[in-house]
Amino acid sequence: MATRSPDDRRQAGAALRRDVPRSAHGEWTPPADRADPVDILIEQGRNRIQELLPIRYGRMRTDPFGFLRGAAAVMAADLAGTPVSGIRMQACGDAHLANFGSYATPEGSPVFDINDFDETLPAPFEWDLKRLAASLVVSGRVAQYSAKAARNLAYAAAQSYSRHMAELAALPPVVAWNRRIDLAKAIADIDKSKVRDAVEKRLARVLESGAKHFGLAEGKGGAVHIPEKPPLVYHLSKHDLPARKAFASYAQTLQEDRRVLLHRHTLRDVAFKAVGVGSVGTFCAIGLLTAGDASPLLLQIKEAQESVLAPFAGASEYANHGERVVVGQRMMQAATDVFLGWTTAPIDGRCFYIRRLKDSRLADIGTQLQAALPFYASLCGYTLARAHARAGDPALVSGYIGSGTAFQEAISDFAVAYADQTEKDWQGLVEAIKAGRIVAAEPETKKS
Numbered sequence: 001m002a003t004r005s006p007d008d009r010r011q012a013g014a015a016l017r018r019d020v021p022r023s024a025h026g027e028w029t030p031p032a033d034r035a036d037p038v039d040i041l042i043e044q045g046r047n048r049i050q051e052l053l054p055i056r057y058g059r060m061r062t063d064p065f066g067f068l069r070g071a072a073a074v075m076a077a078d079l080a081g082t083p084v085s086g087i088r089m090q091a092c093g094d095a096h097l098a099n100f101g102s103y104a105t106p107e108g109s110p111v112f113d114i115n116d117f118d119e120t121l122p123a124p125f126e127w128d129l130k131r132l133a134a135s136l137v138v139s140g141r142v143a144q145y146s147a148k149a150a151r152n153l154a155y156a157a158a159q160s161y162s163r164h165m166a167e168l169a170a171l172p173p174v175v176a177w178n179r180r181i182d183l184a185k186a187i188a189d190i191d192k193s194k195v196r197d198a199v200e201k202r203l204a205r206v207l208e209s210g211a212k213h214f215g216l217a218e219g220k221g222g223a224v225h226i227p228e229k230p231p232l233v234y235h236l237s238k239h240d241l242p243a244r245k246a247f248a249s250y251a252q253t254l255q256e257d258r259r260v261l262l263h264r265h266t267l268r269d270v271a272f273k274a275v276g277v278g279s280v281g282t283f284c285a286i287g288l289l290t291a292g293d294a295s296p297l298l299l300q301i302k303e304a305q306e307s308v309l310a311p312f313a314g315a316s317e318y319a320n321h322g323e324r325v326v327v328g329q330r331m332m333q334a335a336t337d338v339f340l341g342w343t344t345a346p347i348d349g350r351c352f353y354i355r356r357l358k359d360s361r362l363a364d365i366g367t368q369l370q371a372a373l374p375f376y377a378s379l380c381g382y383t384l385a386r387a388h389a390r391a392g393d394p395a396l397v398s399g400y401i402g403s404g405t406a407f408q409e410a411i412s413d414f415a416v417a418y419a420d421q422t423e424k425d426w427q428g429l430v431e432a433i434k435a436g437r438i439v440a441a442e443p444e445t446k447k448s
Contacts, residue, residue, distance in 0.1 A: 008071055008397040013399025022406040024083040025126055026413030030421060031081060037074045037425040038432045044073050047305060048281030051087060055232075056280035056443035060429060064419075065139045067426035069096055072279075073308040074425065075131060080312035080417070084124040085400055089392025091383075092310050092332050093119025095128040096135035099436050100380045101381050102203055105335040110183040110203060112379060113333050114387055118279060118304060120328025123313035125388055125397055133157055133415035134386060137421050143253050143373060147416075153377040154415035158408040160381030162401045168385060169394035176389050180334040186379055195372050202274050216271075217288055217296040217359070224296055226271040226288050233286075243270045243285040245369075246301050246343045246352045253326070253341035262339065265297050266290035273300070283350055286357055298357040299339060303350050320344070322353035332387040 045053050060070040073092045092114050099116040133154035140150030168176045190196040218227045228234045247267055251259050269288040274280050283303035290296055304321035318324040322342030330336050342353040401407045433440045
């Protein structure tokens with residue numbers, strides 16, 4: 001279909017509405033046989049490092065948004081029961097607000113993009129948008145927005161997605177593929193000076209933190225090492241060898257020029273690092289490498305398990321889940337890390353991928369950024385459209401969405417209904433912790 005004219009593809013997208021009208025995407029009613037979300041989380045935790053699970057549950061207990069972040073498996077099962085457009089493409093799989101963020105390209109320019117692809121898999125395009133929209137309503141409520149204002153966040157994301165998808169559909173494929181989101185320009189366009197100033201300061205801190213290696217490279221006695229920051233960063237001998245094996249084997253998956261660059265560095269230290277919410281409990285480590293001039297390079301090794309979408313969207317064509325993640329990221333992300341690769345064979349039964357360490361995300365929801373949520377809603381909608389335009393057929397999607405507001409209204413309706421569900425599920429988690437079904441650690445204090 002991709003070789004047909006854009007008009008033909010738009011018409012094909014519009015024709016899909018006869019089977020699944022856009023208004024159908026506003027539906028959400030939990031089925032009578034809906035699985036207990038806590039049971040889903042417990043089952044998912046069986047394949048994770050058990051001593052880290054209390055950190056995961058502690059982060060999810062913080063508020064409904066923390067719960068949503070860690071409940072990708074719960075929402076995947078719920079989305080599987082909703083109407084689908086019939087348009088499949090490579091999906092992020094976990095497109096909540098905090099999985100979008102800022103980082104520097106290899107050239108040093110700040111860009112905004114999706115920043116987590118652990119669950120990536122071909123799936124209905126609207127699943128990503130519904131997860132983003134729901135996360136915006138939930139985070140808006142946590143930030144004490146009114147019901148109308150919280151819903152408007154979902155609408156803004158869906159509207160931005162629709163508008164930019166139509167624009168990308170009109171571009172030559174190569175131009176659309178290479179489109180990036182210049183974060184500095186996007187911030188400069190914010191019309192509220194206080195919000196603009198706050199976001200600019202946040203961006204400066206993110207980039208400064210990266211330039212200083214996130215405080216994870218420390219020199220002592222002429223040697224560089226990773227300082228311990230328990231319980232999140234620590235040395236643990238039983239995890240050291242698998243991490244070193246992974247670093248040793250993944251170079252084979254890099255392009256030759258990037259392999260040359262990697263081999264100019266020597267691995268000096270390895271430490272275990274708990275990250276995110278959804279990833280807590282999987283094997284995650286950081287490796288500190290240095291070049292001949294002693295300049296540090298921090299690489300992150302992350303375990304890749306089966307996508308939470310797989311039971312509902314179909315198994316990946318890649319037996320190695322590390323390769324699945326890397327392929328999805330390269331397909332959807334506009335400026336991919338030059339060190340991104342995977343281990344060619346399982347290590348201790350686990351699949352891994354490796355990338356440059358990114359420790360800060362501009363979309364982190366904190367008290368200083370509550371007023372910036374409308375800006376982020378539109379920016380994330382644009383970002384998701386750009387990623388989907390690379391991964392799928394923008395003309396087909398734009399044809400299905402159409403020029404009216406029916407699709408945006410439906411996505412917003414779903415987001416509100418699913419935010420209600422998330423709050424109930426979060427209460428279920430809190431009650432399960434109180435009853436002793438699961439153990440949760442006290443959440444860490446975050447720095448602004």
